[in-house]
Amino acid sequence: MPSKDNAPSSVADSQLDGGIPQGKEPALIEPEYEVEVKLADMQADPNSPLFSVKSFEELNLKPELLRGIMEMNFRSPSKIQERALPLLLHNPPQNMIAQSQSGTGKTAAFSLNMLTRIDLNNLAPQALVLAPSRELARQILGVIQHMGQFMEGLVVTPAIPDPTHRNKKFEGQIIVGTPGTVMDMVRRKYIDSKQLQILVLDEADNMLDQQGLGDQCKRVKQMLPRNIQTVLFSATFPHDVLDFAQLFAPKANQITLKHEELTIEGIKQLYLDCDGLEDKFAVLLKFYGLMTTASSIIFVRTRATAAQLEHRMVAEGHTVAQLSGGLEGPERDIIIDKFRNGEAKVLITTNVLARGIDVQSVTMVINYDIPTHADGSPDPETYLHRIGRTGRFGRVGVALSFVHDRGSWQALADIAAHFKTDLIAVDHKDWDSVEKMVKKVIRSSRAGKSTKDMNNQMQMDGSADD
Numbered sequence: 001m002p003s004k005d006n007a008p009s010s011v012a013d014s015q016l017d018g019g020i021p022q023g024k025e026p027a028l029i030e031p032e033y034e035v036e037v038k039l040a041d042m043q044a045d046p047n048s049p050l051f052s053v054k055s056f057e058e059l060n061l062k063p064e065l066l067r068g069i070m071e072m073n074f075r076s077p078s079k080i081q082e083r084a085l086p087l088l089l090h091n092p093p094q095n096m097i098a099q100s101q102s103g104t105g106k107t108a109a110f111s112l113n114m115l116t117r118i119d120l121n122n123l124a125p126q127a128l129v130l131a132p133s134r135e136l137a138r139q140i141l142g143v144i145q146h147m148g149q150f151m152e153g154l155v156v157t158p159a160i161p162d163p164t165h166r167n168k169k170f171e172g173q174i175i176v177g178t179p180g181t182v183m184d185m186v187r188r189k190y191i192d193s194k195q196l197q198i199l200v201l202d203e204a205d206n207m208l209d210q211q212g213l214g215d216q217c218k219r220v221k222q223m224l225p226r227n228i229q230t231v232l233f234s235a236t237f238p239h240d241v242l243d244f245a246q247l248f249a250p251k252a253n254q255i256t257l258k259h260e261e262l263t264i265e266g267i268k269q270l271y272l273d274c275d276g277l278e279d280k281f282a283v284l285l286k287f288y289g290l291m292t293t294a295s296s297i298i299f300v301r302t303r304a305t306a307a308q309l310e311h312r313m314v315a316e317g318h319t320v321a322q323l324s325g326g327l328e329g330p331e332r333d334i335i336i337d338k339f340r341n342g343e344a345k346v347l348i349t350t351n352v353l354a355r356g357i358d359v360q361s362v363t364m365v366i367n368y369d370i371p372t373h374a375d376g377s378p379d380p381e382t383y384l385h386r387i388g389r390t391g392r393f394g395r396v397g398v399a400l401s402f403v404h405d406r407g408s409w410q411a412l413a414d415i416a417a418h419f420k421t422d423l424i425a426v427d428h429k430d431w432d433s434v435e436k437m438v439k440k441v442i443r444s445s446r447a448g449k450s451t452k453d454m455n456n457q458m459q460m461d462g463s464a465d466d
């Protein structure tokens with residue numbers, strides 16, 4: 001990010017001005033990144049071919065599970081799947097702490113391990129997944145069901161707040177839930193924990209955060225069998241949380257990312273400098289005048305801002321949906337489902353949906369408020385998770401952050417410095433170039449262009465094409 005005194009470079013100057021050819025839809029290619037593998041067994045060689053696979057077939061999966069993967073159109077494992085799966089599936093089961101960029105297929109990695117290890121003839125819970133939001137828990141449940149669709153007898157059960165599921169046992173080989181509900185249900189013996197063999201924490205750094213869900217997750221774990229295989233996945237593991245993660249999942253095999261590999265090259269990170277709060281809203285409206293068809297998520301800091309923004313945007317004639325923790329569960333389910341199926345194109349939300357949500361049509365993430373911790377300091381992890389709602393599995397996407405005063409500008413500059421990335425300034429006095437850029441990314445995304453296709457094309461074609 002340039003200093004505030006430097007004249008901002010307009011989007012017209014940016015890389016985004018390459019022309020994208022229309023043509024056949026290519027297979028998506030994961031962005032390049034390196035992972036570091038540290039094995040619990042110090043004698044073993046982490047680079048041994050035993051601990052990496054290049055195809056799903058090499059994993060000796062059950063045929064019906066392999067069929068499920070093919071049905072999902074997964075042609076080959078992603079990098080995290082290549083490295084994590086042999087370690088997860090190895091016997092005797094070992095704990096794992098694994099980090100990989102957003103949208104690179106962590107869900108499939110931990111789901112395949114569970115689907116491989118469960119006994120379908122036994123309806124007692126054998127694997128438990130904890131996720132930080134009901135939306136993410138429901139999404140993970142959907143992935144497991146999709147992947148296991150040919151496994152006869154498979155039952156996957158949600159454990160999220162549900163008024164229709166009172167005083168009933170939770171049956172099913174795999175339970176996916178949020179920590180509060182799971183803690184309550186295990187304690188009251190509605191979830192029988194005796195035969196649980198696997199515990200997965202998705203978004204593990206968030207789940208182990210001592211200021212937030214850490215206490216609940218710790219209590220759940222204390223009620224589970226001692227030798228349970230504990231699997232922790234996230235795109236981010238700040239150092240202090242990693243220390244606690246190592247206590248939570250002792251002797252774990254570890255897969256980590258280099259710090260500078262954290263941001264995804266397919267997500268074009270831009271920012272817009274506004275003249276105060278009212279101007280910020282006016283610029284947002286103007287921006288949405290350009291954005292007619294693509295799906296986007298607008299992140300704000302508080303529930304009150306989410307509701308207010310919804311109200312004001314609707315009054316201006318925009319069709320938007322709003323989801324925050326203030327709404328009841330079933331209402332939240334309706335809203336996210338509407339967004340997933342494209343009925344609502346714009347979703348205004350808080351950090352409740354910052355993590356994990358996978359809606360491939362999202363081409364744009366807007367940080368209307370820059371993410372900060374409760375004490376007001378910048379929150380780079382949340383920034384990374386928020387922008388990771390676009391650019392999924394090698395797709396292209398745009399993350400646009402609004403700054404409106406010295407404080408928000410500094411917070412964004414600190415976040416950019418943290419990830420050693422440059423943010424490109426959008427000149428909102430030059431709406432023509434903004435419009436061109438937005439349309440180009442939307443078009444590439446719709447055509448299923450991968451990051452590589454787009455970057456290659458940009459190198460070949462330096463000038464604007466429309």
Ligand SMILES: Nc1ncnc2c1ncn2[C@@H]1O[C@H](COP(=O)(O)OP(=O)(O)OP(=O)(O)O)[C@@H](O)[C@H]1O
Pocket residue numbers: 073074075076077078081100101102103104105106107108234235355356357358360388389392393
């Ligand atoms: N091997 C694969 N081949 C093709 N697509 C895949 C493969 N693995 C996963 N995907 C797809 O990639 C997308 C992102 O996967 P997933 O939601 O698991 O990402 P993630 O790493 O958990 O991201 P986040 O950190 O945001 O939670 C999904 O739509 C999924 O279907």
